[in-house]
Amino acid sequence: MDPHDHPRSKVLRQFELVEAVRAYDPTADEALLNRAYVYAMKMHGSQLRASGDPYFAHPIQVAGILTDYRLDTATIVTALLHDVVEDTSATRDDIAGMFGEEVASLVEGVTKLSRLELQAEHTRQAENLR
Template sequence: MTDPEPVRGGATLTVGRGERNVTVEEILRRMRTYWPRLDEDLLRRADRFIEQAHGDQLRLSGYPYISHPRNVALILTELEMDPASVAAGLLHDVLEDTEVTEKDLRKEFGEEITSLVQGVTKLGRIDLATTQEEQMENLRRMLLATAKDLRVVLIKFCDRLHNMRT
């Protein structure tokens, strides 16, 4: 494990941590340190939602799949992101990897969080593209997402960071 690297605003971003069984309580504990009027129910509902949506899915590492979105949410708390962003971090894979629909998500979590999750899903993979055309398409998607809501790109980067750690 490497030492935490400082990030603007006094937050730290740890690198090389790998897979961890993060709990929603750990996420809430971290958020309480920087978001005084935290809607804890929102994050608990998002956590229960991913438990139901992802069920018994496993990652290649053998960890329960829900360890990934929880780790993404924890990284977002290291950046001191707002509750909607952290909830979207928890929910970021439900449209892509489960039977959950945008309508289901909107009904349960409203427009703001649904829009963030949709943006992360549409942004797709931010990987090394093999052709110049693919590189341009990745850049175009990132710019569009940034113009709409920068939080989408930050959530996607946290998703990719956790995948790289594991």
């Protein structure tokens, strides 16, 4: 599903995202969610997408969509951070140090998946040209 077609395509504010998670998981780690939200915004800074939208809007939208599926805190944090290692100066070790090994492994997995998708897309385009 394209996040832009989802009913929750607006960017949730920090407290709205935390409230959305806490609504189905009262034991959610609020501090971890808050740290990840702030870190994603800080690391992406003023980066803009080709559309002109702020870059950090996408990970926040994805995190918001995942709250609809009532996913755990580590998954929501991973959604917030999923582009950070690939698109900013942050490293896997930075993520592990700030957010724990589980989140670092999840972020690394998402990064590898997106690279595979990109390779597949490039292969498809090359075949089309051929």
